[in-house]
Amino acid sequence: MKAAIFREVGQPLEIENISISKPGPREVLVRTAAAGVCHSDLHFIEGLYPAQTPMVLGHESAGIVEQVGSDVTYVKPGDHVITCLSVFCGHCEQCLTGHMSLCSSAEVRRDQDEEPRLAQEGTLVNQFANLSSFAEQMLIHEHALVKIREDMPLDRAALLGCAVTTGVGSVFHTAAVEPGSTVAVIGCGGVGLSCINGAAIAGAGRIIAIDMVDSKLAMAKEFGATDIVNGSNGDAVQQVIELTGGGVQYSFEAIGLKQTAEDAFNMLRAGGAATIIGMIPVGTKIELMGAAFLQERKIQGSFMGSNRFRIDMPRFIDFYLQGKLHLDQMISKRIQLEQINEAFADMKTGALARSVIVFD
Ligand SMILES: NC(=O)c1ccc[n+]([C@@H]2O[C@H](COP(=O)([O-])OP(=O)(O)OC[C@H]3O[C@@H](n4cnc5c(N)ncnc54)[C@H](O)[C@@H]3O)[C@@H](O)[C@H]2O)c1
Ligand SMILES: [Zn+2]
Ligand SMILES: [Zn+2]
Structure with missing residues (x-):
């Protein structure tokens, strides 16, 4: 073959x-x-x-x-x-x-x-x-x-x-995003767009998409983003903090870079959780402000959206056929x-x- x-x-x-x-x-x-x-x-x-x-x-x-x-x-x-x-x-x-x-x-x-x-x-x-x-x-x-x-x-x-199970799964299972909450997704490739789509299905109140390519940000809106931030126009963290009056409850990193993983944590409001999906190169360390943990900010990894794929995938197919995915x-x-x-x-x-x- x-x-x-x-x-x-x-x-x-x-x-x-x-x-x-x-x-x-x-x-x-x-x-x-x-x-x-x-x-x-x-x-x-x-x-x-x-x-x-x-x-x-x-x-x-x-x-x-x-x-x-x-x-x-x-x-x-x-x-x-x-x-x-x-x-x-x-x-x-x-x-x-x-x-x-x-x-x-x-x-x-x-x-x-x-x-x-x-x-x-x-x-x-x-x-x-x-x-x-x-x-x-x-x-x-x-x-x-x-x-x-x-x-x-x-x-x-x-x-x-992969992309959908990872992105939607990280929202549903790993982070367990609640209806009405604020979400930021950094990176709008197949995985990030799936996070955005998943957050919309989960009923997030505000979904901020971050990328450096304008056409991707336009797509992000079709997938359910309520706000877009082009990371090449200044500090994305600052823009997210301003848009949300203090940061998001859930952030997702879907690129695999040290900088954007740190950004995901730094754009959280007190009590928020950053989920790192991107594959950060082996050997690369990320740096966080230790004092930020005092306000119960969290950071976690997600592998393949913490899936139970034999249950999840047939449900995702139904979502697609109903026009939701x-x-x-x-x-x-x-x-x-x-x-x-x-x-x-x-x-x-x-x-x-x-x-x-x-x-x-
Ligand atoms: N954890 C897991 O189980 C899992 C599963 C699948 C994929 N991944 C990882 O998720 C990441 C995303 O995968 P993908 O297939 O969606 O990638 P992709 O290449 O399709 O998308 C990446 C997006 O990030 C944007 N981008 C790149 N650098 C940026 C920056 N500095 N600031 C803002 N945006 C930037 C690009 O424009 C692009 O839209 C990869 O690291 C991949 O290996 C992890
Ligand atoms: Zn993959
Ligand atoms: Zn086993």
């Missing part, structure tokens, strides 16, 4: 043929229908996070089940599914305390002495996030997917695989796998929301 291979930091991905194994007892072979291009993939290409190469990146996808392992009863060939990198074992401490998105059990992967899921002429090709969506097929654990209704278009379903507007470009490097170049400009690879 055709896949985009990541071989070296800073180099373009290469479209090559690789082989994919057959499903083991608890595995499912999925034909990829669509895969979104997320900034997290780019962080690995840029070497800001370590990865073992060669590797097939990609982790935001939807597709159709082709084959299932002998023990799989949850799905059958022909079922439509969304994949999720929050693969859960179902019986570890994290899973059993309701934190399935933090499960790190090794049993959802193949052992090193087993045949690898992906290979090229007998040599291992590493699977990214137990998924590797930049390929025509995926071989994944049965707990890395959710079955969905068949009237949901698969290109838009793919967005739920703006997935049509989130797809800026539909591309072929061969155009993947262009999608990363576009991403670096900040001008697009999401590029989605659509497979024939």
Whole structure:
């Protein structure tokens, strides 16, 4: 099958043929229908996070089940599914305390002495996030997917695989935004726009979108922002404090920078909570004013929106079909796998929301 291979930091991905194994007892072979291009993939290409190469990146996808392992009863060939990198074992401490998105059990992967899921002429090709969506097929654990209704278009379903689950989930689950509250979202890419959309659904009273690209701020309004701040026109923190008369109750950082993570904390009113979603480069430290904790300001991380994706994703599909989640507007470009490097170049400009690879 055709896949985009990541071989070296800073180099373009290469479209090559690789082989994919057959499903083991608890595995499912999925034909990829669509895969979104997320900034997290780019962080690995840029070497800001370590990865073992060669590797097939990609982790935001939807597709159709082709084959299932002998023990799989949850799905059958022909079922439509969304994949999720929050693969859960179902019986570890994290899973059993309701934190399935933090499960790190090794049993959802193949052992090193087993045949690898992906290979090229007998040599291992590493699977990214137990998924590797930049390929025509995926071989994944049965707990890395959710079955969905068949009237949901698969290109838009793919967005739920990461951006939407992360952004909306961070609002609903990690921060638990209350109706009427004030929210600021820094960074209006696929993830930030999903935070804004989630905050609107949650009934936030004021939603301030912050970006440096005007077209993104215009999109943010379509997704539910009540106010916009262009970070290149002076201090964003000061502007948010002025707009809200003292700061927001909830802030979300959806870029992955030291400065904007600090800004997220500094724009809180007393008692507020900053949620850091962006992947801040490994080794980078952020600095906060210690005295600010005395007014009960909080800062926390969010991984994949603290999801329970088999419950969340079908609900998000209903939101989309009811017109509440703006997935049509989130797809800026539909591309072929061969155009993947262009999608990363576009991403670096900040001008697009999401590029989605659509497979024939
Ligand atoms: N925590 C998680 O589970 C999780 C999941 C998915 C993505 N992420 C991370 O979330 C971040 C956002 O991902 P994305 O795919 O939405 O990215 P993206 O590249 O699509 O969007 C980033 C946005 O930030 C804006 N921006 C860049 N620098 C800015 C600055 N200094 N001030 C204001 N705006 C600025 C850009 O214009 C763009 O609109 C990335 O770091 C990604 O790795 C984390
Ligand atoms: Zn992602
Ligand atoms: Zn577990």
